[in-house]
Amino acid sequence: MPQIPRLEPNTPIEQMTQALDEAGCLVITNAFESELRGRVAQAMRPHLDSLPAEWIDADDPEAFYPGKTRRAIAIVERAEAAWPLICHPISTALCQHHLGPQCEQPQLHVTGALEVAPGARxxxxxxxxxxxxxxxxxxPNLILASMWAVTEFTADNGGTLLVPGSHRWPTERKTKPEEIVAAEMPAGSVLYWLGGTLHGAGANVSRNRRFGLILTYSVGWLRQEENQSLSITPQTVGRLPNELKALVGREPHGGLGFFDPRVIPAD
Ligand SMILES: O=C(O)CCC(=O)C(=O)O
Structure with missing residues (x-):
């Protein structure tokens, strides 16, 4: 039975990178505290609650997100509480190891609150x-993804399903049901996976909503999946710590992405 390695935050980083390299996925428990989880959830609640009902209830079998899944992006703009998670030292170290050799500086790729409600497939x-x-x-690795468990993730409530080892598979290899594992983890854990690892939200057959914060990173020369330039206002850019400012793309990557700061000045 394939497994998702599980480590504590004080584990040496070399052990984390090795586990992630081998399995393509990794859970770190006790990564962020209840008070911070509460602030992230509170910041994103209005954005999740104001999504049009028809977006959430409809379940188009072809759609990337199943019905009963609420998704709100633009986390840098909408949830300042999440800034320390985006720049978390473990994420930074894993990015450096898995993406660093392919670029000058990794960047933020996608941010989102993902709530899977009972009944979601x-x-x-x-x-x-x-x-x-x-x-x-x-x-080579292009993307590193993380999912911060604001609530508990279980096999019943939509916990992320992963196929450990699939980052090394040939494209045509099909997944057998026994190769799929749910990332069961207590609230406060973070799940990492490589861009080549097969995964997806599980079905929610419980009575509870599963709430996670997805934060992904990519090599700095790739087109960001979420357009951070249009997701963050100049007022917020002006308040970002330098590390986060560089991550969202306000620092050129070598000769790429130059701009004249007088055109849209950061406040
Ligand atoms: O919600 C999840 O557990 C996974 C989400 C996901 O795979 C995605 O948004 O790409």
Whole structure:
């Protein structure tokens, strides 16, 4: 039975990178506290609650997100409480190891609050790197994803399903049911997976909502999946710590992405 490795935050980083390299996924328990989880959830609540009902209730079997899944992006703008998670030292170290050799500086790729409500079906298994099919596999890591468990994740409530080891599979290899594992983790844990690892939200057959914060990173020269330039106002850019400012793309990557700051000045 394949397994998702599980480590504590004080584990040496070399052990974390090795586990992630081997399994393509990794859970770190006790990564963020209840008070911070509450502030992230509170900041995102109005954005999740104001989504049109017809977006949430309809379940188009072809849609990437199943019905009864609420998704709100633009976390940098909407949830300042999440800034320390985006720049978390473990994420930074894992990005440096898994993405650093392929670029000058990793960048923020996607941010979102993902709430899976009772009755949601499972999401189709996919790879974050499916949007970049231009290289033969195995390809170098382009993306590192994280899912911060604001609530508990269980096999019943939509906990993320992963296929450990699938980051090393040839494209045509099909997943067998016994190769799929739910990332069961207490609230306050964080799940990491590589851009080549098959995964998707599980079905929610429980009575509770599953709430997670997805934060993904990519090599700094790739087109960001979420357009951070249009997701963050100049007022917020002006308040970002330098590390986060660089992550969202306000620092050029080598010769790429230059701009004249007088055109849209950060407040
Ligand atoms: O909600 C989850 O557990 C997974 C979400 C996901 O795979 C995605 O948004 O790409």
């Amino acid at each position: 499972a999401q189709c298994l996919h790879r974050e790197e499916d949007l970049f099919p231009f290289f033969p596999v195995p390809r």
